[in-house]
Amino acid sequence: MPARSVMLKGAAFWLPVLALALIFPQLPVSGRSVHTGVLICIYGVTVYGLGFLFGTAGQLSVAHGTLWGVGGYTAALLTLNYGVSFWLCLPAAMVMAALFAGLVGYPSLRVKGHYFLIMTFAFSEIARVVALNWRTLTNGDTGLVLAASPDALGPITLNSRVEWYYFTLFLLVVAIIAAAILPRIPLGRRLKAAAQNEALATAAGVNAARDRVVAFMISGLFAGCAGACWAYYQHFMNPDQFGSGPGIEFILMLLIGGAQSLSGPIIGVIVTMLLPRVFGFSATQNEIALGVIFIAIILLMPKGVPASLGDLLRGRLRAKGRAA
């Protein structure tokens, strides 16, 4: 498809979605709906980072639940112990999450696919246990309370849900733009080539192992950013809120939407977040429902729901065309 046509198609999808997102808090919606909107934006930032890693480098990670916790704890600890402003905590959390991603990624240099997934799962569990038992730093399972709201940054204040909504929506838009650009830069092209055929990429001069670590660190930036926002927005950090549990949930969000299209991750996040509200599921029912959806998607819609439905629709239209 020509580049111009792709851009027009993209604009036709994204501009109405953005317009709707911008007016959403002005509609007659409850505060709880705006709260869900904030969570969708925060989760969305992480899932776009995960989507870049999976869609471009072919690496699926459970560790993003932990990297997001690293971001959250970095922000909370810097503020509580040193009085650092949220606006400095945010980049610090991103850098710290990226460094942790490098820490996990480096020993996993030669590991990919399922083995990488297992490594990230092990890392997540180790990090959760450490956070639970390193009481002098994390306050253990009691957690950390971040009572203060972020300082004002010029005209930007984050004292209400609506303000948080617009701020996290801005971060989500930045994450989506980054996710659109990253596969097109030389690193993204090399990652795509190596994900398809590592030996051939190596023969073309690509250092696939190093590129995978860099990709993991970049996706860690997304998770760290989201984690810092989450800690400040929820005013609380606890080891049970990160680790492999949220990591698997992020993977589920990604797989529901599909990693190959730019709209996939946000669709996956919205579906996962709205499911319990629409059907009135309890927490346990929701976990069961998500598990069933997860299995169904892996078996029936491996490209994600939107792409698989698109394929189905195109197939039906072709069949109808032939019949006519």
Add this chain to the structure above:
Amino acid sequence: MSVLLETRALSKHFSGVAAVDEVDLRIAKGEILAVVGPNGSGKTTLFNVTSGFLKPTTGSVWFEGRRIDESAPHLLPGRGIARTFQQAMTFGELSVRETVMVPGYTGRFPKVDVNRLLRLCGLGDQAEVAGNALPYGRQRSLGVALALATSPRLLLLDEPAAGLSEEDAARLAALIRDIRDEGVSVAVIDHNMHFLLPIADRIMVMETGRVIFDGTTADMQAHQRVIDVYLGQDVV
């Protein structure tokens, strides 16, 4: 002619079995070397060690006077050694053009004229086709184009004519001569003697990891052991 690549007593063992056994290989600048031998004679293993994909058990590999067998394989194309693989390989759905542009994304190679390169390899009219949608023979040509995109001084081709039609094989032979005429040395593994003999300056014959002959085409055809082990009477 000066030596471009040299192996010294190079051996590669797998579980104690010598796939390559004390091989002294020399490739001169501007030379086309054909490497032949029965299946399992160690030809591809020799290429894999020479191109850094396998570490030698003993011995060493030297390129332009520098030892290279301790280098990571992704660094060797930047030093001037490019290779293709025994199996046709692609980057999946990446188009022919995108495939040939991959080396450029590493920042290690001089810029190449992609359109000219694709025309040279007979892929000019398929630049936008996905690599995995090409016919088998064209996928092999794509492998050669990708190797050439690294602007090599030594090109290692592993069975490049396998699966090619006579016409495509003749075009590949002409391309290899053109590449050599531009100063690139070429080492080719293949079983198709009708493809190899007209283009090879020198032929090396391997059997069970060892070199049993190294010389000209005419000398090889008179070499009784090579006839017994590999050629058979009908080729001579």
